[in-house]
Amino acid sequence: MDVYKIRGGKRLSGTIKVNGAKNSAVALIPASILASSPVQIDGLPEISDVWTLKSILEEIGGQVTFKDGTMEIDPSQMTDMPLPNGNVKKLRASYYMMGAMLGRFKHAVIGMPGGCFLGPRPIDQHIKGFEALGATVTNEHGAIYLRADELRGAKIYLDVASVGATINIMLAAVRAKGQTVIENAAKEPEIIDVATLLTNMGAKIKGAGTSVIRIDGVDELHGTRHTIIPDRIEAGTFMIMAAAIGDGIKIDNVIPFHLEALIAKLREMGVEVEEGEESIFIPRAESLRSVDVKTLVYPGFPTDLQQPFSVLMTQAEGASIVTDTVYSARFKHIDELRRMNAEGRVEGQMAVLFGPTPLNAANVKASDLRAGAALVIAGLLAEGETEVRDIYHVERGYSNLTDKLQGLGADIRKETAEPVPGMKFNSRNG
Ligand SMILES: CC(=O)N[C@H]1[C@@H](OP(=O)(O)OP(=O)(O)OC[C@H]2O[C@@H](n3ccc(=O)[nH]c3=O)[C@H](O)[C@@H]2O)O[C@H](CO)[C@@H](O)[C@@H]1O
Numbered sequence: 001m002d003v004y005k006i007r008g009g010k011r012l013s014g015t016i017k018v019n020g021a022k023n024s025a026v027a028l029i030p031a032s033i034l035a036s037s038p039v040q041i042d043g044l045p046e047i048s049d050v051w052t053l054k055s056i057l058e059e060i061g062g063q064v065t066f067k068d069g070t071m072e073i074d075p076s077q078m079t080d081m082p083l084p085n086g087n088v089k090k091l092r093a094s095y096y097m098m099g100a101m102l103g104r105f106k107h108a109v110i111g112m113p114g115g116c117f118l119g120p121r122p123i124d125q126h127i128k129g130f131e132a133l134g135a136t137v138t139n140e141h142g143a144i145y146l147r148a149d150e151l152r153g154a155k156i157y158l159d160v161a162s163v164g165a166t167i168n169i170m171l172a173a174v175r176a177k178g179q180t181v182i183e184n185a186a187k188e189p190e191i192i193d194v195a196t197l198l199t200n201m202g203a204k205i206k207g208a209g210t211s212v213i214r215i216d217g218v219d220e221l222h223g224t225r226h227t228i229i230p231d232r233i234e235a236g237t238f239m240i241m242a243a244a245i246g247d248g249i250k251i252d253n254v255i256p257f258h259l260e261a262l263i264a265k266l267r268e269m270g271v272e273v274e275e276g277e278e279s280i281f282i283p284r285a286e287s288l289r290s291v292d293v294k295t296l297v298y299p300g301f302p303t304d305l306q307q308p309f310s311v312l313m314t315q316a317e318g319a320s321i322v323t324d325t326v327y328s329a330r331f332k333h334i335d336e337l338r339r340m341n342a343e344g345r346v347e348g349q350m351a352v353l354f355g356p357t358p359l360n361a362a363n364v365k366a367s368d369l370r371a372g373a374a375l376v377i378a379g380l381l382a383e384g385e386t387e388v389r390d391i392y393h394v395e396r397g398y399s400n401l402t403d404k405l406q407g408l409g410a411d412i413r414k415e416t417a418e419p420v421p422g423m424k425f426n427s428r429n430g
């Protein structure tokens with residue numbers, strides 16, 4: 001079982017480059033199923049979620065190569081092979097196989113998705129959308145069966161502005177007869193990225209990035225070449241790290257506009273943020289003021305940055321409150337931070353943190369992807385050697401993390417550790 005060993009307490013400086021966005025990648029790859037000829041996607045991150053999706057496409061007959069961030073997918077021989085178990089359980093975004101396969105084959109069997117456990121993560125809005133398009137959807141022994149004689153455009157109001165449901169409905173609706181209107185659609189940049197790929201494949205989509213998306217179905221979609229957007233969550237993680245322990249860090253391959261909420265909060269804390277066209281520079285921050293943060297759907301403060309940001313709160317003067325309105329149980333990292341001397345407590349969907357508190361090295365465990373990222377930042381701050389376990393969560397979303405951080409002068413390495421007696425490792429299905 002791999003772990004990160006981090007010797008913290010050392011200021012970091014230099015330039016760090018952000019990869020393509022995980023949450024785009026995991027939708028763009030399934031979207032290729034809808035094409036009749038090869039699709040090439042450039043700039044993909046080499047993360048485990050991407051490798052898993054490559055295997056899933058191969059399971060259904062796709063010819064896929066992935067090298068140096070470029071994936072070439074020939075979907076012409078794909079079939080509607082059922083996927084009730086196996087790889088689909090390893091990541092959340094396998095739910096996009098539902099929309100994409102329904103769009104192409106009018107039939108799909110997909111096991112319930114995995115991904116980080118952050119509280120209940122139902123997919124009722126995805127199913128409501130598929131049903132509105134004319135599909136019959138049943139849950140049999142933990143696998144979702146979808147079938148339609150024909151998909152017909154429909155008006156679909158989402159009860160929650162769900163990223164996954166918005167993209168999934170879009171994937172099916174591009175091949176439906178007539179017009180689909182998604183109301184209360186999510187507005188995340190990754191949705192625009194997927195709509196751009198689909199449009200270049202021949203789809204007719206208007207309004208992606210706003211709360212009303214209109215899709216006119218077409219009979220066929222063709223291959224294309226697409227470059228993915230930068231990962232705003234990876235960029236945000238590095239910005240938080242720069243504010244916590246940086247001595248001048250430049251983050252390259254960023255769209256600053258995608259990070260407005262984080263930039264505003266960092267400035268409120270007293271951190272200088274210098275925005276370039278495609279980069280952000282954060283000089284050394286001397287003292288931090290406490291702030292309160294509430295996570296919201298885009299363009300609000302992203303829930304995926306809440307956990308890394310809470311580490312910064314331990315370094316700010318006074319009490320900071322972070323409220324996660326998106327997930328009911330995204331605070332498992334707080335207990336681990338407390339092992340490292342952080343002062344704070346969780347009250348329902350809210351955590352209160354007090355600072356500034358020097359963090360101590362400890363053996364800690366990543367309960368999920370961003371909890372792992374938070375613990376890496378905490379490890380970089382703490383004096384002594386921190387060991388972060390269950391890092392397979394982190395590798396779902398961050399590529400070459402140790403190399404990138406070493407490039408800034410961090411003392412971090414990946415090692416294979418012996419299991420600690422009495423310490424239970426999670427299954428890889430998280
Ligand atoms: C692969 C991917 O892109 N993952 C991101 C995506 O997850 P994901 O697409 O799963 O997140 P959603 O936007 O769907 O979920 C947001 C909220 O809506 C609820 N909900 C969602 C769907 C549904 O049918 N019913 C329902 O009640 C969820 O439980 C959650 O409380 O957006 C989240 C919110 O920005 C991010 O944390 C994840 O990193």
Ligand SMILES: C=C(OP(=O)(O)O)C(=O)O
Binds near residue numbers: 092114304370
């Ligand atoms: C929650 C996340 O991912 P997923 O939806 O893939 O579990 C995340 O990226 O922080």
